[in-house]
Amino acid sequence: MENLEEDELLIFIGEKIEIKKLPESAEPCTSTHCYDKFLAHYKVIEKICGNYRKNEITFLVDGYYEMPDFADYKNCLFYLSRKRNSKDTFTQLTWQYDEVYKTKSGEWASPFSAMNYMDYDSTKGGIKPHKIEYAEDVTYKVKGLSRQSLNRHFPFPYFTINNKVATAHYGNTVHELVQMKKEGLLKRWGYYGIRDTAAAKLKVQDVILDEWKQPEIIKYNENELKTTFYNFFEAFKRVDAERIRKMSMPNVICSVCEEPPRFDYENNFETIDSFIISAFRYLHYSQLEQEIENKNYKISAEKRDTSLNQDKKSDQAIIYKVSFRTIADIENNTVKYRHDFEFLKSNNTYLFYGLSTNIVSYYGIESRIRRGDIYFKKAN
Structure with a gap:
Protein backbone atom coordinates (compact mmCIF):
# COMPACT_ATOMS: atom_id res chain seq x y z
CA MET A 1 0.00 0.00 0.00
CA GLU A 2 1.14 3.56 -0.72
CA ASN A 3 -1.40 5.45 1.39
CA LEU A 4 -0.98 3.94 4.84
CA GLU A 5 -3.65 6.14 6.41
CA GLU A 6 -6.28 4.10 4.53
CA ASP A 7 -7.85 0.91 5.84
CA GLU A 8 -5.53 -2.10 5.79
CA LEU A 9 -5.55 -3.83 2.41
CA LEU A 10 -5.11 -7.56 1.82
CA ILE A 11 -4.92 -9.12 -1.65
CA PHE A 12 -4.56 -12.89 -1.86
CA ILE A 13 -5.43 -16.03 -3.82
CA GLY A 14 -7.72 -18.26 -1.82
CA GLU A 15 -9.13 -21.77 -2.00
CA LYS A 16 -12.70 -22.09 -0.78
CA ILE A 17 -13.36 -23.96 2.45
CA GLU A 18 -16.84 -22.73 3.37
CA ILE A 19 -19.29 -19.87 2.75
CA LYS A 20 -22.27 -19.48 5.01
CA LYS A 21 -25.07 -16.94 5.24
CA LEU A 22 -25.23 -14.89 8.42
CA PRO A 23 -28.53 -14.56 10.34
CA GLU A 24 -30.58 -11.54 9.37
CA SER A 25 -29.99 -8.47 11.51
CA ALA A 26 -32.69 -7.43 13.94
CA GLU A 27 -32.34 -3.87 12.65
CA PRO A 28 -34.71 -3.05 9.75
CA CYS A 29 -33.14 -2.40 6.36
CA THR A 30 -33.44 1.27 5.42
CA SER A 31 -31.47 1.08 2.18
CA THR A 32 -32.93 0.75 -1.30
CA HIS A 33 -30.86 -2.41 -1.79
CA CYS A 34 -30.99 -4.81 1.16
CA TYR A 35 -28.31 -7.43 0.57
CA ASP A 36 -27.63 -10.62 2.48
CA LYS A 37 -24.42 -10.95 4.53
CA PHE A 38 -22.07 -13.93 4.45
CA LEU A 39 -19.00 -15.25 6.23
CA ALA A 40 -16.41 -16.75 3.89
CA HIS A 41 -13.69 -19.13 5.09
CA TYR A 42 -10.74 -19.64 2.70
CA LYS A 43 -7.30 -21.22 2.63
CA VAL A 44 -4.62 -18.66 1.76
CA ILE A 45 -2.77 -20.02 -1.29
CA GLU A 46 -0.68 -16.97 -2.17
CA LYS A 47 -0.52 -13.50 -0.59
CA ILE A 48 -0.02 -10.61 -3.00
CA CYS A 49 -0.34 -7.61 -0.68
CA GLY A 50 -0.93 -7.12 3.05
CA ASN A 51 0.22 -8.05 6.52
CA TYR A 52 -1.34 -11.45 7.16
CA ARG A 53 0.53 -14.57 8.28
CA LYS A 54 -2.09 -17.27 8.87
CA ASN A 55 -2.79 -20.12 6.46
CA GLU A 56 -6.58 -19.59 6.58
CA ILE A 57 -8.76 -16.50 6.67
CA THR A 58 -12.38 -15.63 7.43
CA PHE A 59 -13.91 -12.47 5.95
CA LEU A 60 -17.26 -10.74 5.68
CA VAL A 61 -19.07 -10.55 2.35
CA ASP A 62 -21.81 -8.03 1.54
CA GLY A 63 -23.50 -6.71 -1.59
CA TYR A 64 -25.02 -9.92 -2.95
CA TYR A 65 -28.48 -11.44 -3.09
CA GLU A 66 -28.52 -15.10 -2.11
CA MET A 67 -25.03 -16.65 -2.49
CA PRO A 68 -22.08 -14.50 -3.66
CA ASP A 69 -21.13 -14.80 -7.33
CA PHE A 70 -17.81 -16.44 -6.46
CA ALA A 71 -19.37 -19.17 -4.27
CA ASP A 72 -18.92 -22.01 -6.77
CA TYR A 73 -15.32 -21.29 -7.78
CA LYS A 74 -12.56 -23.27 -6.14
CA ASN A 75 -9.93 -20.51 -6.37
CA CYS A 76 -10.34 -16.73 -6.49
CA LEU A 77 -8.24 -13.61 -6.23
CA PHE A 78 -9.73 -11.46 -3.46
CA TYR A 79 -9.38 -7.83 -2.38
CA LEU A 80 -10.15 -7.31 1.33
CA SER A 81 -9.95 -4.41 3.75
CA ARG A 82 -9.80 -4.07 7.53
CA LYS A 83 -10.03 -0.96 9.67
CA ARG A 84 -6.51 0.12 10.62
CA ASN A 85 -5.47 -0.82 14.17
CA SER A 86 -8.55 -2.99 14.42
CA LYS A 87 -8.83 -6.73 15.06
CA ASP A 88 -12.18 -6.96 13.30
CA THR A 89 -12.64 -9.41 10.45
CA PHE A 90 -11.53 -8.42 6.97
CA THR A 91 -14.33 -7.39 4.60
CA GLN A 92 -14.38 -8.01 0.84
CA LEU A 93 -14.13 -4.80 -1.16
CA THR A 94 -17.49 -4.58 -2.89
CA TRP A 95 -17.69 -7.11 -5.76
CA GLN A 96 -13.89 -7.25 -6.10
CA TYR A 97 -12.70 -10.73 -7.02
CA ASP A 98 -11.49 -12.73 -10.02
CA GLU A 99 -11.87 -16.43 -10.63
CA VAL A 100 -8.37 -17.84 -11.22
CA TYR A 101 -6.96 -21.01 -12.75
CA LYS A 102 -3.51 -22.56 -12.97
CA THR A 103 -1.61 -22.19 -16.23
CA LYS A 104 0.74 -24.72 -17.80
CA SER A 105 3.65 -22.57 -16.63
CA GLY A 106 2.45 -22.78 -13.02
CA GLU A 107 1.13 -19.21 -12.75
CA TRP A 108 -2.37 -18.15 -11.78
CA ALA A 109 -4.47 -16.38 -14.40
CA SER A 110 -8.06 -15.31 -15.03
CA PRO A 111 -10.01 -15.41 -18.34
CA PHE A 112 -10.69 -12.15 -20.14
CA SER A 113 -13.46 -10.04 -18.63
CA ALA A 114 -14.39 -6.60 -19.92
CA MET A 115 -15.19 -5.54 -16.36
CA ASN A 116 -11.49 -5.63 -15.46
CA TYR A 117 -10.82 -2.89 -18.02
CA MET A 118 -13.60 -0.53 -16.97
CA ASP A 119 -11.36 1.44 -14.54
CA TYR A 120 -8.07 0.86 -16.33
CA ASP A 121 -6.62 2.82 -19.27
CA SER A 122 -4.73 0.21 -21.31
CA THR A 123 -3.43 2.93 -23.67
CA LYS A 124 -1.40 4.37 -20.79
CA GLY A 125 -0.66 1.32 -18.65
CA GLY A 126 0.04 -1.12 -21.46
CA ILE A 127 -1.57 -4.21 -19.91
CA LYS A 128 -3.80 -6.02 -22.38
CA PRO A 129 -5.36 -9.48 -22.56
CA HIS A 130 -3.02 -12.07 -24.05
CA LYS A 131 -3.04 -15.76 -24.84
CA ILE A 132 -3.02 -18.02 -21.80
CA GLU A 133 -2.30 -21.75 -21.85
CA TYR A 134 -4.42 -23.00 -18.98
CA ALA A 135 -3.49 -26.29 -17.34
CA GLU A 136 -7.08 -27.45 -17.98
CA ASP A 137 -9.70 -26.03 -20.33
CA VAL A 138 -11.72 -23.18 -18.83
CA THR A 139 -15.23 -23.38 -20.27
CA TYR A 140 -18.69 -21.86 -19.83
CA LYS A 141 -22.09 -23.04 -20.97
CA VAL A 142 -23.71 -20.42 -23.21
CA LYS A 143 -26.91 -22.21 -24.19
CA GLY A 144 -29.80 -19.79 -24.49
CA LEU A 145 -27.71 -16.62 -24.90
CA SER A 146 -28.41 -14.21 -27.72
CA ARG A 147 -25.83 -13.26 -30.35
CA GLN A 148 -25.52 -9.84 -28.72
CA SER A 149 -24.71 -11.35 -25.33
CA LEU A 150 -22.19 -13.77 -26.82
CA ASN A 151 -20.42 -10.93 -28.63
CA ARG A 152 -20.46 -8.77 -25.51
CA HIS A 153 -19.42 -11.29 -22.88
CA PHE A 154 -17.55 -14.01 -24.81
CA PRO A 155 -15.99 -12.12 -27.73
CA PHE A 156 -13.71 -13.72 -30.32
CA PRO A 157 -10.75 -14.33 -30.20
CA TYR A 158 -10.73 -14.23 -26.37
CA PHE A 159 -13.18 -17.15 -26.45
CA THR A 160 -14.19 -19.71 -29.05
CA ILE A 161 -17.68 -21.20 -29.00
CA ASN A 162 -18.49 -24.75 -30.05
CA ASN A 163 -21.54 -26.86 -29.21
CA LYS A 164 -22.91 -24.09 -26.97
CA VAL A 165 -19.78 -24.02 -24.83
CA ALA A 166 -17.36 -21.06 -24.69
CA THR A 167 -13.66 -21.88 -24.13
CA ALA A 168 -11.28 -19.22 -22.78
CA HIS A 169 -8.02 -18.60 -24.66
CA TYR A 170 -7.02 -15.14 -23.46
CA GLY A 171 -6.73 -13.53 -20.06
CA ASN A 172 -4.35 -11.91 -17.60
CA THR A 173 -2.02 -13.18 -14.90
CA VAL A 174 -2.79 -12.40 -11.26
CA HIS A 175 -0.03 -9.82 -11.02
CA GLU A 176 -1.35 -8.06 -14.13
CA LEU A 177 -4.84 -7.99 -12.63
CA VAL A 178 -3.53 -6.48 -9.38
CA GLN A 179 -1.51 -3.87 -11.28
CA MET A 180 -4.61 -2.89 -13.23
CA LYS A 181 -6.54 -2.45 -9.97
CA LYS A 182 -3.65 -0.38 -8.49
CA GLU A 183 -3.76 1.99 -11.47
CA GLY A 184 -7.55 2.00 -11.63
CA LEU A 185 -10.10 1.16 -8.96
CA LEU A 186 -7.75 0.96 -5.95
CA LYS A 187 -6.23 4.30 -6.91
CA ARG A 188 -9.68 5.85 -7.19
CA TRP A 189 -10.58 4.44 -3.77
CA GLY A 190 -7.43 5.93 -2.20
CA TYR A 191 -5.25 2.87 -1.57
CA TYR A 192 -2.69 3.85 -4.20
CA GLY A 193 -1.60 6.99 -6.00
CA ILE A 194 -0.70 10.52 -4.95
CA ARG A 195 -3.61 12.43 -3.49
CA ASP A 196 -4.49 15.73 -5.15
CA THR A 197 -5.38 17.88 -2.15
CA ALA A 198 -6.27 20.79 -4.40
CA ALA A 199 -8.99 18.70 -6.00
CA ALA A 200 -10.87 18.72 -2.72
CA LYS A 201 -11.30 22.51 -2.94
CA LEU A 202 -14.43 22.68 -5.02
CA LYS A 203 -15.56 25.85 -6.69
CA VAL A 204 -19.22 26.45 -5.95
CA GLN A 205 -21.27 28.56 -8.33
CA ASP A 206 -24.86 29.01 -9.36
CA VAL A 207 -26.07 27.11 -12.39
CA ILE A 208 -29.19 27.51 -14.50
CA LEU A 209 -31.37 24.41 -14.45
CA ASP A 210 -33.71 23.45 -17.25
CA GLU A 211 -37.32 23.95 -16.38
CA TRP A 212 -38.71 20.79 -14.83
CA LYS A 213 -41.48 19.29 -16.89
CA GLN A 214 -44.30 17.17 -15.60
CA PRO A 215 -44.01 13.62 -17.01
CA GLU A 216 -46.48 13.05 -19.80
CA ILE A 217 -49.48 10.95 -18.78
CA ILE A 218 -50.59 8.67 -21.60
CA LYS A 219 -54.29 7.96 -21.56
CA TYR A 220 -55.70 4.75 -23.01
CA ASN A 221 -58.90 2.74 -23.01
Whole structure:
Protein backbone atom coordinates (compact mmCIF):
# COMPACT_ATOMS: atom_id res chain seq x y z
CA MET A 1 0.00 0.00 0.00
CA GLU A 2 1.14 3.56 -0.72
CA ASN A 3 -1.40 5.45 1.39
CA LEU A 4 -0.98 3.94 4.84
CA GLU A 5 -3.65 6.14 6.41
CA GLU A 6 -6.28 4.10 4.53
CA ASP A 7 -7.85 0.91 5.84
CA GLU A 8 -5.53 -2.10 5.79
CA LEU A 9 -5.55 -3.83 2.41
CA LEU A 10 -5.11 -7.56 1.82
CA ILE A 11 -4.92 -9.12 -1.65
CA PHE A 12 -4.56 -12.89 -1.86
CA ILE A 13 -5.43 -16.03 -3.82
CA GLY A 14 -7.72 -18.26 -1.82
CA GLU A 15 -9.13 -21.77 -2.00
CA LYS A 16 -12.70 -22.09 -0.78
CA ILE A 17 -13.36 -23.96 2.45
CA GLU A 18 -16.84 -22.73 3.37
CA ILE A 19 -19.29 -19.87 2.75
CA LYS A 20 -22.27 -19.48 5.01
CA LYS A 21 -25.07 -16.94 5.24
CA LEU A 22 -25.23 -14.89 8.42
CA PRO A 23 -28.53 -14.56 10.34
CA GLU A 24 -30.58 -11.54 9.37
CA SER A 25 -29.99 -8.47 11.51
CA ALA A 26 -32.69 -7.43 13.94
CA GLU A 27 -32.34 -3.87 12.65
CA PRO A 28 -34.71 -3.05 9.75
CA CYS A 29 -33.14 -2.40 6.36
CA THR A 30 -33.44 1.27 5.42
CA SER A 31 -31.47 1.08 2.18
CA THR A 32 -32.93 0.75 -1.30
CA HIS A 33 -30.86 -2.41 -1.79
CA CYS A 34 -30.99 -4.81 1.16
CA TYR A 35 -28.31 -7.43 0.57
CA ASP A 36 -27.63 -10.62 2.48
CA LYS A 37 -24.42 -10.95 4.53
CA PHE A 38 -22.07 -13.93 4.45
CA LEU A 39 -19.00 -15.25 6.23
CA ALA A 40 -16.41 -16.75 3.89
CA HIS A 41 -13.69 -19.13 5.09
CA TYR A 42 -10.74 -19.64 2.70
CA LYS A 43 -7.30 -21.22 2.63
CA VAL A 44 -4.62 -18.66 1.76
CA ILE A 45 -2.77 -20.02 -1.29
CA GLU A 46 -0.68 -16.97 -2.17
CA LYS A 47 -0.52 -13.50 -0.59
CA ILE A 48 -0.02 -10.61 -3.00
CA CYS A 49 -0.34 -7.61 -0.68
CA GLY A 50 -0.93 -7.12 3.05
CA ASN A 51 0.22 -8.05 6.52
CA TYR A 52 -1.34 -11.45 7.16
CA ARG A 53 0.53 -14.57 8.28
CA LYS A 54 -2.09 -17.27 8.87
CA ASN A 55 -2.79 -20.12 6.46
CA GLU A 56 -6.58 -19.59 6.58
CA ILE A 57 -8.76 -16.50 6.67
CA THR A 58 -12.38 -15.63 7.43
CA PHE A 59 -13.91 -12.47 5.95
CA LEU A 60 -17.26 -10.74 5.68
CA VAL A 61 -19.07 -10.55 2.35
CA ASP A 62 -21.81 -8.03 1.54
CA GLY A 63 -23.50 -6.71 -1.59
CA TYR A 64 -25.02 -9.92 -2.95
CA TYR A 65 -28.48 -11.44 -3.09
CA GLU A 66 -28.52 -15.10 -2.11
CA MET A 67 -25.03 -16.65 -2.49
CA PRO A 68 -22.08 -14.50 -3.66
CA ASP A 69 -21.13 -14.80 -7.33
CA PHE A 70 -17.81 -16.44 -6.46
CA ALA A 71 -19.37 -19.17 -4.27
CA ASP A 72 -18.92 -22.01 -6.77
CA TYR A 73 -15.32 -21.29 -7.78
CA LYS A 74 -12.56 -23.27 -6.14
CA ASN A 75 -9.93 -20.51 -6.37
CA CYS A 76 -10.34 -16.73 -6.49
CA LEU A 77 -8.24 -13.61 -6.23
CA PHE A 78 -9.73 -11.46 -3.46
CA TYR A 79 -9.38 -7.83 -2.38
CA LEU A 80 -10.15 -7.31 1.33
CA SER A 81 -9.95 -4.41 3.75
CA ARG A 82 -9.80 -4.07 7.53
CA LYS A 83 -10.03 -0.96 9.67
CA ARG A 84 -6.51 0.12 10.62
CA ASN A 85 -5.47 -0.82 14.17
CA SER A 86 -8.55 -2.99 14.42
CA LYS A 87 -8.83 -6.73 15.06
CA ASP A 88 -12.18 -6.96 13.30
CA THR A 89 -12.64 -9.41 10.45
CA PHE A 90 -11.53 -8.42 6.97
CA THR A 91 -14.33 -7.39 4.60
CA GLN A 92 -14.38 -8.01 0.84
CA LEU A 93 -14.13 -4.80 -1.16
CA THR A 94 -17.49 -4.58 -2.89
CA TRP A 95 -17.69 -7.11 -5.76
CA GLN A 96 -13.89 -7.25 -6.10
CA TYR A 97 -12.70 -10.73 -7.02
CA ASP A 98 -11.49 -12.73 -10.02
CA GLU A 99 -11.87 -16.43 -10.63
CA VAL A 100 -8.37 -17.84 -11.22
CA TYR A 101 -6.96 -21.01 -12.75
CA LYS A 102 -3.51 -22.56 -12.97
CA THR A 103 -1.61 -22.19 -16.23
CA LYS A 104 0.74 -24.72 -17.80
CA SER A 105 3.65 -22.57 -16.63
CA GLY A 106 2.45 -22.78 -13.02
CA GLU A 107 1.13 -19.21 -12.75
CA TRP A 108 -2.37 -18.15 -11.78
CA ALA A 109 -4.47 -16.38 -14.40
CA SER A 110 -8.06 -15.31 -15.03
CA PRO A 111 -10.01 -15.41 -18.34
CA PHE A 112 -10.69 -12.15 -20.14
CA SER A 113 -13.46 -10.04 -18.63
CA ALA A 114 -14.39 -6.60 -19.92
CA MET A 115 -15.19 -5.54 -16.36
CA ASN A 116 -11.49 -5.63 -15.46
CA TYR A 117 -10.82 -2.89 -18.02
CA MET A 118 -13.60 -0.53 -16.97
CA ASP A 119 -11.36 1.44 -14.54
CA TYR A 120 -8.07 0.86 -16.33
CA ASP A 121 -6.62 2.82 -19.27
CA SER A 122 -4.73 0.21 -21.31
CA THR A 123 -3.43 2.93 -23.67
CA LYS A 124 -1.40 4.37 -20.79
CA GLY A 125 -0.66 1.32 -18.65
CA GLY A 126 0.04 -1.12 -21.46
CA ILE A 127 -1.57 -4.21 -19.91
CA LYS A 128 -3.80 -6.02 -22.38
CA PRO A 129 -5.36 -9.48 -22.56
CA HIS A 130 -3.02 -12.07 -24.05
CA LYS A 131 -3.04 -15.76 -24.84
CA ILE A 132 -3.02 -18.02 -21.80
CA GLU A 133 -2.30 -21.75 -21.85
CA TYR A 134 -4.42 -23.00 -18.98
CA ALA A 135 -3.49 -26.29 -17.34
CA GLU A 136 -7.08 -27.45 -17.98
CA ASP A 137 -9.70 -26.03 -20.33
CA VAL A 138 -11.72 -23.18 -18.83
CA THR A 139 -15.23 -23.38 -20.27
CA TYR A 140 -18.69 -21.86 -19.83
CA LYS A 141 -22.09 -23.04 -20.97
CA VAL A 142 -23.71 -20.42 -23.21
CA LYS A 143 -26.91 -22.21 -24.19
CA GLY A 144 -29.80 -19.79 -24.49
CA LEU A 145 -27.71 -16.62 -24.90
CA SER A 146 -28.41 -14.21 -27.72
CA ARG A 147 -25.83 -13.26 -30.35
CA GLN A 148 -25.52 -9.84 -28.72
CA SER A 149 -24.71 -11.35 -25.33
CA LEU A 150 -22.19 -13.77 -26.82
CA ASN A 151 -20.42 -10.93 -28.63
CA ARG A 152 -20.46 -8.77 -25.51
CA HIS A 153 -19.42 -11.29 -22.88
CA PHE A 154 -17.55 -14.01 -24.81
CA PRO A 155 -15.99 -12.12 -27.73
CA PHE A 156 -13.71 -13.72 -30.32
CA PRO A 157 -10.75 -14.33 -30.20
CA TYR A 158 -10.73 -14.23 -26.37
CA PHE A 159 -13.18 -17.15 -26.45
CA THR A 160 -14.19 -19.71 -29.05
CA ILE A 161 -17.68 -21.20 -29.00
CA ASN A 162 -18.49 -24.75 -30.05
CA ASN A 163 -21.54 -26.86 -29.21
CA LYS A 164 -22.91 -24.09 -26.97
CA VAL A 165 -19.78 -24.02 -24.83
CA ALA A 166 -17.36 -21.06 -24.69
CA THR A 167 -13.66 -21.88 -24.13
CA ALA A 168 -11.28 -19.22 -22.78
CA HIS A 169 -8.02 -18.60 -24.66
CA TYR A 170 -7.02 -15.14 -23.46
CA GLY A 171 -6.73 -13.53 -20.06
CA ASN A 172 -4.35 -11.91 -17.60
CA THR A 173 -2.02 -13.18 -14.90
CA VAL A 174 -2.79 -12.40 -11.26
CA HIS A 175 -0.03 -9.82 -11.02
CA GLU A 176 -1.35 -8.06 -14.13
CA LEU A 177 -4.84 -7.99 -12.63
CA VAL A 178 -3.53 -6.48 -9.38
CA GLN A 179 -1.51 -3.87 -11.28
CA MET A 180 -4.61 -2.89 -13.23
CA LYS A 181 -6.54 -2.45 -9.97
CA LYS A 182 -3.65 -0.38 -8.49
CA GLU A 183 -3.76 1.99 -11.47
CA GLY A 184 -7.55 2.00 -11.63
CA LEU A 185 -10.10 1.16 -8.96
CA LEU A 186 -7.75 0.96 -5.95
CA LYS A 187 -6.23 4.30 -6.91
CA ARG A 188 -9.68 5.85 -7.19
CA TRP A 189 -10.58 4.44 -3.77
CA GLY A 190 -7.43 5.93 -2.20
CA TYR A 191 -5.25 2.87 -1.57
CA TYR A 192 -2.69 3.85 -4.20
CA GLY A 193 -1.60 6.99 -6.00
CA ILE A 194 -0.70 10.52 -4.95
CA ARG A 195 -3.61 12.43 -3.49
CA ASP A 196 -4.49 15.73 -5.15
CA THR A 197 -5.38 17.88 -2.15
CA ALA A 198 -6.27 20.79 -4.40
CA ALA A 199 -8.99 18.70 -6.00
CA ALA A 200 -10.87 18.72 -2.72
CA LYS A 201 -11.30 22.51 -2.94
CA LEU A 202 -14.43 22.68 -5.02
CA LYS A 203 -15.56 25.85 -6.69
CA VAL A 204 -19.22 26.45 -5.95
CA GLN A 205 -21.27 28.56 -8.33
CA ASP A 206 -24.86 29.01 -9.36
CA VAL A 207 -26.07 27.11 -12.39
CA ILE A 208 -29.19 27.51 -14.50
CA LEU A 209 -31.37 24.41 -14.45
CA ASP A 210 -33.71 23.45 -17.25
CA GLU A 211 -37.32 23.95 -16.38
CA TRP A 212 -38.71 20.79 -14.83
CA LYS A 213 -41.48 19.29 -16.89
CA GLN A 214 -44.30 17.17 -15.60
CA PRO A 215 -44.01 13.62 -17.01
CA GLU A 216 -46.48 13.05 -19.80
CA ILE A 217 -49.48 10.95 -18.78
CA ILE A 218 -50.59 8.67 -21.60
CA LYS A 219 -54.29 7.96 -21.56
CA TYR A 220 -55.70 4.75 -23.01
CA ASN A 221 -58.90 2.74 -23.01
CA GLU A 222 -58.20 -0.47 -21.11
CA ASN A 223 -61.33 -2.24 -22.35
CA GLU A 224 -60.44 -1.48 -25.99
CA LEU A 225 -56.94 -2.88 -25.54
CA LYS A 226 -58.21 -5.94 -23.73
CA THR A 227 -60.78 -6.63 -26.45
CA THR A 228 -58.20 -6.10 -29.22
CA PHE A 229 -55.69 -8.42 -27.62
CA TYR A 230 -58.11 -11.26 -26.96
CA ASN A 231 -59.50 -10.99 -30.52
CA PHE A 232 -55.90 -11.38 -31.65
CA PHE A 233 -55.47 -14.32 -29.27
CA GLU A 234 -58.63 -16.01 -30.57
CA ALA A 235 -57.21 -15.82 -34.10
CA PHE A 236 -54.06 -17.47 -32.78
CA LYS A 237 -56.02 -20.28 -31.08
CA ARG A 238 -57.97 -20.91 -34.30
CA VAL A 239 -54.68 -20.97 -36.22
CA ASP A 240 -56.15 -18.23 -38.43
CA ALA A 241 -52.99 -16.87 -40.06
CA GLU A 242 -54.88 -14.59 -42.44
CA ARG A 243 -56.76 -12.93 -39.60
CA ILE A 244 -53.50 -12.38 -37.69
CA ARG A 245 -51.92 -10.75 -40.76
CA LYS A 246 -54.86 -8.32 -41.09
CA MET A 247 -54.49 -7.32 -37.43
CA SER A 248 -50.69 -6.83 -37.58
CA MET A 249 -47.88 -4.70 -38.95
CA PRO A 250 -45.88 -6.24 -41.85
CA ASN A 251 -42.81 -6.56 -39.59
CA VAL A 252 -43.10 -7.16 -35.85
CA ILE A 253 -40.94 -7.71 -32.79
CA CYS A 254 -40.57 -11.46 -32.50
CA SER A 255 -38.97 -12.81 -29.33
CA VAL A 256 -40.76 -16.10 -29.98
CA CYS A 257 -38.68 -16.46 -33.15
CA GLU A 258 -35.60 -17.04 -30.96
CA GLU A 259 -36.41 -20.60 -29.82
CA PRO A 260 -37.63 -19.97 -26.24
CA PRO A 261 -36.95 -20.24 -23.41
CA ARG A 262 -33.51 -18.64 -23.27
CA PHE A 263 -31.44 -16.50 -20.92
CA ASP A 264 -31.98 -13.33 -22.89
CA TYR A 265 -33.77 -12.15 -26.00
CA GLU A 266 -32.67 -9.81 -28.77
CA ASN A 267 -36.31 -8.96 -29.60
CA ASN A 268 -35.50 -8.43 -33.26
CA PHE A 269 -37.96 -7.41 -35.96
CA GLU A 270 -39.10 -10.26 -38.21
CA THR A 271 -41.81 -10.62 -40.83
CA ILE A 272 -45.30 -11.28 -39.56
CA ASP A 273 -45.15 -14.69 -41.28
CA SER A 274 -42.06 -15.59 -39.23
CA PHE A 275 -43.94 -14.61 -36.09
CA ILE A 276 -46.98 -16.68 -37.08
CA ILE A 277 -44.90 -19.80 -37.77
CA SER A 278 -42.94 -19.44 -34.51
CA ALA A 279 -46.00 -18.60 -32.41
CA PHE A 280 -47.90 -21.63 -33.68
CA ARG A 281 -44.86 -23.75 -32.83
CA TYR A 282 -43.87 -22.43 -29.41
CA LEU A 283 -46.88 -20.75 -27.78
CA HIS A 284 -49.47 -23.52 -28.00
CA TYR A 285 -49.70 -25.42 -24.67
CA SER A 286 -47.06 -23.11 -23.13
CA GLN A 287 -47.12 -21.46 -19.72
CA LEU A 288 -47.61 -18.12 -21.46
CA GLU A 289 -50.74 -19.40 -23.20
CA GLN A 290 -52.06 -20.56 -19.81
CA GLU A 291 -51.45 -17.12 -18.29
CA ILE A 292 -53.30 -15.55 -21.22
CA GLU A 293 -56.21 -17.95 -20.73
CA ASN A 294 -56.29 -17.07 -17.02
CA LYS A 295 -56.31 -13.35 -17.90
CA ASN A 296 -53.36 -12.58 -15.62
CA TYR A 297 -52.43 -9.47 -17.57
CA LYS A 298 -51.33 -5.89 -17.00
CA ILE A 299 -52.05 -3.08 -19.47
CA SER A 300 -49.80 -0.03 -19.93
CA ALA A 301 -48.64 2.48 -22.54
CA GLU A 302 -45.42 4.32 -23.28
CA LYS A 303 -44.02 6.68 -25.89
CA ARG A 304 -40.83 5.47 -27.57
CA ASP A 305 -38.81 5.46 -30.77
CA THR A 306 -40.27 3.15 -33.41
CA SER A 307 -37.80 3.93 -36.20
CA LEU A 308 -36.16 0.82 -37.67
CA ASN A 309 -33.42 2.86 -39.34
CA GLN A 310 -31.00 4.43 -36.86
CA ASP A 311 -29.70 6.79 -39.56
CA LYS A 312 -33.08 8.47 -39.78
CA LYS A 313 -34.63 10.93 -37.38
CA SER A 314 -36.27 9.36 -34.35
CA ASP A 315 -39.93 8.46 -34.95
CA GLN A 316 -41.88 8.65 -31.68
CA ALA A 317 -45.11 6.72 -31.23
CA ILE A 318 -47.27 5.42 -28.40
CA ILE A 319 -46.87 1.70 -27.76
CA TYR A 320 -49.77 -0.02 -25.99
CA LYS A 321 -48.81 -3.16 -24.07
CA VAL A 322 -50.68 -6.15 -22.69
CA SER A 323 -48.15 -7.89 -20.43
CA PHE A 324 -47.89 -11.34 -18.84
CA ARG A 325 -45.29 -13.03 -16.62
CA THR A 326 -43.92 -16.57 -16.68
CA ILE A 327 -41.22 -18.59 -14.92
CA ALA A 328 -38.78 -21.05 -16.51
CA ASP A 329 -35.92 -23.22 -15.21
CA ILE A 330 -32.77 -22.89 -17.31
CA GLU A 331 -29.53 -24.59 -16.27
CA ASN A 332 -30.63 -24.71 -12.61
CA ASN A 333 -31.53 -21.02 -12.68
CA THR A 334 -35.10 -19.88 -12.01
CA VAL A 335 -35.80 -17.18 -14.59
CA LYS A 336 -38.79 -14.84 -14.46
CA TYR A 337 -39.91 -13.22 -17.73
CA ARG A 338 -42.22 -10.40 -18.77
CA HIS A 339 -43.91 -10.85 -22.15
CA ASP A 340 -45.26 -7.68 -23.75
CA PHE A 341 -47.76 -7.98 -26.59
CA GLU A 342 -47.41 -4.55 -28.18
CA PHE A 343 -49.81 -2.59 -30.37
CA LEU A 344 -49.73 0.64 -32.37
CA LYS A 345 -52.86 2.69 -33.01
CA SER A 346 -53.55 3.89 -36.55
CA ASN A 347 -56.83 5.43 -37.74
CA ASN A 348 -58.54 4.33 -34.50
CA THR A 349 -57.40 0.74 -35.11
CA TYR A 350 -54.89 -1.18 -32.99
CA LEU A 351 -52.27 -3.08 -35.01
CA PHE A 352 -50.08 -5.79 -33.49
CA TYR A 353 -46.53 -4.42 -33.22
CA GLY A 354 -44.87 -7.51 -31.77
CA LEU A 355 -44.08 -9.74 -28.81
CA SER A 356 -41.15 -8.57 -26.68
CA THR A 357 -39.74 -10.81 -23.92
CA ASN A 358 -37.41 -9.61 -21.17
CA ILE A 359 -35.98 -11.05 -17.97
CA VAL A 360 -37.47 -9.66 -14.77
CA SER A 361 -35.20 -11.59 -12.39
CA TYR A 362 -33.19 -14.79 -12.16
CA TYR A 363 -32.03 -16.92 -9.26
CA GLY A 364 -29.55 -19.77 -8.96
CA ILE A 365 -26.35 -20.45 -7.06
CA GLU A 366 -24.66 -23.19 -9.08
CA SER A 367 -21.44 -22.18 -10.86
CA ARG A 368 -22.35 -18.59 -11.62
CA ILE A 369 -20.09 -15.93 -13.00
CA ARG A 370 -20.92 -12.33 -13.67
CA ARG A 371 -19.56 -10.78 -16.84
CA GLY A 372 -21.29 -7.45 -17.05
CA ASP A 373 -24.97 -7.83 -16.38
CA ILE A 374 -25.90 -11.47 -16.93
CA TYR A 375 -25.17 -14.66 -14.99
CA PHE A 376 -23.90 -17.71 -16.82
CA LYS A 377 -23.44 -21.31 -15.68
CA LYS A 378 -19.95 -22.79 -15.83
CA ALA A 379 -19.66 -25.97 -17.87
CA ASN A 380 -18.86 -29.26 -16.17
